[in-house]
Amino acid sequence: MARNNANKRIGIADVALKAGVSHATVSRVMNGNAAVDPGIAERVRLAAAELKYQPNPVGRSLALGKTDTIGIVVPDLANPTFQAILRGLSIAAGADGYRVLIADSSEVTSEEAILAGEARRRCDGVVLCAPRMGDAQLEELAPSLHPLVLINRTTADNTPSLNVDYEQGIQDVAQHLVALGHKRLAFLAGPEHSASNRQRLAGLEVFREQNPGIELQLLPGGSNFDSGHDSTELVIACGATGILAFNDLVAMGLLSGLHERGLRVPDDISVAGFDDIPFARYTTPPLTTAAVPINEIGSLAWRRMREQIQQPGEAPEPVRDEFRPRMEIRKSTAAPSTSPRDQCSA
Amino acid sequence: MARNNANKRIGIADVALKAGVSHATVSRVMNGNAAVDPGIAERVRLAAAELKYQPNPVGRSLALGKTDTIGIVVPDLANPTFQAILRGLSIAAGADGYRVLIADSSEVTSEEAILAGEARRRCDGVVLCAPRMGDAQLEELAPSLHPLVLINRTTADNTPSLNVDYEQGIQDVAQHLVALGHKRLAFLAGPEHSASNRQRLAGLEVFREQNPGIELQLLPGGSNFDSGHDSTELVIACGATGILAFNDLVAMGLLSGLHERGLRVPDDISVAGFDDIPFARYTTPPLTTAAVPINEIGSLAWRRMREQIQQPGEAPEPVRDEFRPRMEIRKSTAAPSTSPRDQCSA
DNA sequence: AGTGCCTCGGTAAACGATTTCTTGGTTCAC
DNA sequence: GTGAACCAAGAAATCGTTTACCGAGGCACT
Missing domain, CATH: 3.40.50.2300 (Response regulator)
Structure with missing residues (x-):
């Protein structure tokens, strides 16, 4: 987090002060939410621009209950397969304004569950590549990870998964x-x-x-x-x-x-x-x-994740995508x- | 962020309630900070364990002013060089409990600065691989990114950098x-x-x-x-x-x-x-x-980053690491x- | 003129932690 | 027996946002 420049990073309060309005109003114009008087809005925007104000993502995350980040846990980043999945995922998610957080379990099976849980708490969802994890453990873990997409694994409760045949x-x-x-x-x-x-x-x-x-x-x-x-x-x-x-x-x-x-x-x-x-x-x-079609898997993983994140209500039926390799x-x-x-x- | 299971994720308040103490006390025992009566501490630990309480990282980040995350911006994740740097960085940072957030600029030079700034706001520091960015822009950008490590670039103000000769x-x-x-x-x-x-x-x-x-x-x-x-x-x-x-x-x-x-x-x-x-x-x-020695570059990048993050005071003189390729x-x-x-x- | 509605924007309560301050109860020394 | 010193734990402030709520105006209509 940033608190280096000068003394304190400038926050919404500084903008509010400079524009002579309350934080709430600044927040409104920054998010284009409610209707704000055009004159005031302009004043706020000007103040924000002059101060080079950029909202603090951590504060937003806390208030909004989302981080615009998804996690991916991979067993080994040296493996081209996971590199490609990561890449496809990162690019697809990036296009929708999401970032991806990496957790490399270094093939240590016991770490996978811990990393996945931790990633889930930091992120809005996780993509799990855990080829070695036991079936039982996976079943137990899956619900707590909920916006979850599995790669080459499936669970009984039909977590969305992408599987190569x-x-x-x-x-x-x-x-x-x-x-x-x-x-x-x-x-x-x-x-x-x-x-x-x-x-x-x-x-x-x-x-x-x-x-x-x-x-x-x-x-x-x-x-x-x-x-x-x-x-x-x-x-x-x-x-x-x-x-x-x-x-x-x-x-x-x-x-x-x-x-x-x-x-x-x-x-x-x-x-x-x-x-x-x-x-x-x-x-x-x-x-x-x-x-x-490994790149496709990465981007489809994002699609499945997005479906879960954006439909907060009922899931659009859980999906199991199957990829048959082509000679x-x-x-x-x-x-x-x-x-x-x-x-x-x- | 998590708010799915049952109704609400369990937070520090739930633990406090169950243990019959205040949040402050729960926080103290979770962090082993101040001295807490062993009996109460035990009660709290028990309650936390029963509820499977895990502190919310976003809340912690806001309070502590740090995210335990560093960002890396790369021009192209398809390039083995950047994959290797990412991997070395991720593993080294992971060993110290830090995660890495990816920003892939997809070779779009104009995106690099924006992504870097955004990454910096979300993270405690950024590692920047921006081979195409203009020198002037880099100079201007660098100070605002401060805990910063450059790969194959340098600035006049001696930002720590790793350079292949x-x-x-x-x-x-x-x-x-x-x-x-x-x-x-x-x-x-x-x-x-x-x-x-x-x-x-x-x-x-x-x-x-x-x-x-x-x-x-x-x-x-x-x-x-x-x-x-x-x-x-x-x-x-x-x-x-x-x-x-x-x-x-x-x-x-x-x-x-x-x-x-x-x-x-x-x-x-x-x-x-x-x-x-x-x-x-x-x-x-x-x-x-x-x-x-590309893996070494990734892990050394983390070392340089850690030096900056952990020494909040004066920098331990800016460093410029040079790697001479070996035939x-x-x-x-x-x-x-x-x-x-x-x-x-x- | 009075009432009701609508618009705008301020106040304050979340969000989930940490941490400083404070208080009440001991204990100890004088 | 009283005051100082001390300790543990609760109360409250803080971090930086968003947003539900509400009050103050302005306007139109009866």
Whole structure:
């Protein structure tokens, strides 16, 4: 807060004094609320301009019961996915005069609930990205956060939520590889407790049932570059010709590892990512991936939030938005080579 | 703000009522301020716990004259550099119990000043990244923002600022290429009004004087992937063997363009970036670049901010932190090929 | 002229905390 | 036994706004 310049920040009282009216009148003209005599209004405006008066937002917030701010809690700002959501949210909210407050839980699950509560108290609503939080805790927490929008999570009481259909998306990726002729696939999994990883595994289970002739291995992994890179040996050893990476970061790490080992993508091995982060189209080769319309998610999150904030009465029925990833086929996947590289693991 | 649950959010008055004391006493025990009878204190704590009372931050802010929030204004959240600064800042500030409020000016120069002022009124201080704002306007604005930290800008009145030495950094890149044997260089410039681009140009001017035997062309460009990609033809046509890209994004776009055109990096042409964004080491080939310790900048920005916030008295002398980029030599640069590809442009 | 309505703007009560001031009750020393 | 010193907790002021309420005028109509 500001109380530096000269002695005190100028407040509504100073303007009132200078214009020879009461604070109430100043407030009225500043907000264009009630009808004020044009002459007086002009005098007030002049005084305000001369003093460079700007209303104190904290005072307004207290009186109005709103802060024109929403909070977002993210598990990790280093992740391009959350960066993109934040960006989309920030821009969309900004267009409506709202600002966004960040709370980065740094992947510490226990912090998520606390941060969310704190953010909620400071803001008019919160957008919650909490992939690791337990279902029970989420259910308990949600009501107290009320103007709330969830990302990739849902609650029983139908909190508005935006969900990427990872289950279907990963199946699409697998099918793409099968269509190219691959018979031996491997999924480089994400963090164990990640909700979206579980969805992917569920999708692959369905895929397995529907494609009994296709081998599908599950490899432990992580969610970032380094874990993809570190999985290189594992991937080579497993003998699969088509790799489904947990996300684009992992895929890129793997791409780089394979390149170092002298394997050619997609000639020797096909690699597909997930998310379609901005960098995906610029890898060499450009990465085939399941594109998630991430910017849209950010701005839609704001829309859903705004609906809740602005309709103070009944909610316009809770909404659950579903995003089905779209296959973005680039150059990192191709038909498997006819030479029997897949035998080398035996 | 919260006023949803049941009827009203519970406030200090409810706790006071339940504990049979006055608000003042509740406030005292919540803040551990004055000495309160242990019995009463316990009663209050119990009441607070039963009601799940959490103090309203807006009320506190008004009374205390601080918000425990700092603002950051960035020109574009899509830029990895600002994402990284934001992240470092957010984590460092979070560790001290401060939150950060975002204002994205979306590259609209005229918005920067307004956003900064607004952010300042809501927060205890602001970190300003305003690469395009005019010097005069910055000088005028700075005092009113007072607890202020500048990124890559400075003012006459010595506002604390963190500066990357682009001037020296770009010279280091150029020297690196010369050391490899390159005689024909080209700089793929950034946005015209970017302050950091001007610094790079100044650095290259010095380089020119010191290396009269080296040809150095200036090519118009931009600051993102696409502009790098779009410059591919220009780069090929200019005949240079060593390319200095404005930043890593541009370099990566160029890398991808060159790859599409069938040119090999670094065999046919060397490309160097600037910044060392996280993705730089995972391009193919891994990108040689001038590494800017960007995470450090974010956290140091917080340190400088904290110094100003916590020492309300005299400033601990204004500081100007300088970061000299460190060459990160990877695989995208090498000695020029002996075959005279550089003639093809003649 | 008196009544009623309408307009304008001042007064004061929120909003939810912190903090200074004050008061009533002890205790202690003289 | 009285005054000083002291302590804990309540009363009230403060922070900077907004806004419900009300009173004072002005005007028109009966």
